[in-house]
Amino acid sequence: MEAEALAKFVNEVTLTEGDEGNWLLHVDGSSTLASSRAGVVLTSPEGDELEYALQFTFKASNNEAEYEALIVGIRMALDARARNLIAYSNSQLVTKQVEGKYEVKEEMMKEYFQEISELIS
Template sequence: MDTPGTPTEWNLYVNGSSNKTRSGAGIFLESNQGTQLELSLRFEFLASNNQAEYEVLLAGLKLAREVGAQKLTIFSDSQVITSQIDGSYQVKDPTMKKYMDKTKEQLGSFNEYQI
């Protein structure tokens, strides 16, 4: 149930990146009422670009849950990640499968989502 004045519809924008020495990510979360949250993350571990994309998506989903999002629209520039989640790409790598499974589990906590 919605609390008056509490936004429940949010847009989540995520972008992860990685190179040989570090990886990091950016999160931008915006409600349908204009509330905006922006975060930059630096990971203390080496990650592939796809792993960084999943890490930032998981962090963004956590933030969205914490602000009470019930309906979430997700924007990512990673066609691999979005296609794995929507089922149009098959996941072959065991590590990426774990990321995808965790992401789908987290997406289940929202009433509605679109990626």
């Protein structure tokens, strides 16, 4: 499945002069009976990459792992003082919920959605 772009986040954060361009965030979550994991790749406008592999100590669905990775990635972008962030995920549910196209129904998903909303506001 081709990765879907999440909403383009223009974060209102304090930036140093000259910070421009789009940062790219790619996240992918995975869940099996044995474990839940996710990957995060944050790419600066200059092409520098930060890559992280996450292994969770709790059981998580694929979508929960995807949300966890997205939260970590957004925090990384904020720490890097990214102004424009374009995030990609292969989870249609997470993508459409963050874009506001799908209603967030499950309680756990509401918590993830709320955290992301707070991070990007």
